[in-house]
Amino acid sequence: MVYDSTMRPNPEPTGQPRISFIEEARRRQIVDTAIRTIASRGFSRASLAEIARDAGISKGVISYHFAGKAELVEAILSRLLREPAEFIKGRVDAREGALDKLRAYVEANFEHMAGNRNHYVALVDLWDNRPGSKGDNRFNAEAYEPSRSYLARILETGRDAGELQPVPPRTFASVVQAAIDGVMLQWVFDPAGVDLVAARNEILAMIDARLTRRP
Numbered sequence: 001m002v003y004d005s006t007m008r009p010n011p012e013p014t015g016q017p018r019i020s021f022i023e024e025a026r027r028r029q030i031v032d033t034a035i036r037t038i039a040s041r042g043f044s045r046a047s048l049a050e051i052a053r054d055a056g057i058s059k060g061v062i063s064y065h066f067a068g069k070a071e072l073v074e075a076i077l078s079r080l081l082r083e084p085a086e087f088i089k090g091r092v093d094a095r096e097g098a099l100d101k102l103r104a105y106v107e108a109n110f111e112h113m114a115g116n117r118n119h120y121v122a123l124v125d126l127w128d129n130r131p132g133s134k135g136d137n138r139f140n141a142e143a144y145e146p147s148r149s150y151l152a153r154i155l156e157t158g159r160d161a162g163e164l165q166p167v168p169p170r171t172f173a174s175v176v177q178a179a180i181d182g183v184m185l186q187w188v189f190d191p192a193g194v195d196l197v198a199a200r201n202e203i204l205a206m207i208d209a210r211l212t213r214r215p
Contacts, residue, residue: 027065030055031075038076039118043125048072073126080123084112098158102176102207105151109180110200113187124188148173155211164211172210179203 033055037046048069052059066072091108095101113120151173158164180203187194 023065026061027075030057030062030065030072031079034072034076035079035122036118038125039121043122043129073129076122077126080119080126083116083119084109087112092154098154098161098163099207099211101154102151102158102211103204105154106176106180106200106203106207109184110196113184114196117191120184121188124185144174144177147177151176158211163213165213167210176203176207179206 030051034046034051037051037054041050048059048062051072052062055062062072066075088105088108091104091111092101095104148170152169155164155167155169155172159166159169183194183196183199183203187196
């Protein structure tokens, strides 16, 4: 989906004072539990009461930290978008060269998926249930812009340096992201039917075949 921290919702109420370390730890516990509850039962059945029960706390504790389910959903989405973005960027930044960075982007996406299935199940379930999502076509239209731009910059840098075969940067970026997200969606709905490692390797092979410069 969207892997860019600049697009994440604000997890804290606007204009509110900074929360303490203890409060932040409690908020994190609630968000962690909510992700598991949504992944296992679905958003429609993940009431505040169910989340509180799974967390071993009272519903009032959730209400103290979040002004209703809508604000909790914003905090959940913030986590679900921010953490993969930070993980992927760290792996990409550690590589040298455009081709290696592109490979790292794909590898990191699949590594994060494999280790955080609940996150992706919850993200897919929440996407059309996020606050203000109904009829918000502008947000949906712009949702992939960060990932397209990020990949396109790597492609342009590699092309200009003579490292990569020239391709339409934004189009190729769209294809790469579509391949990753298409596999992710199939895996969310049919985990037994999708081999993440094999799928990752096919995408990497496509990148190598299309972009590697040959004598």
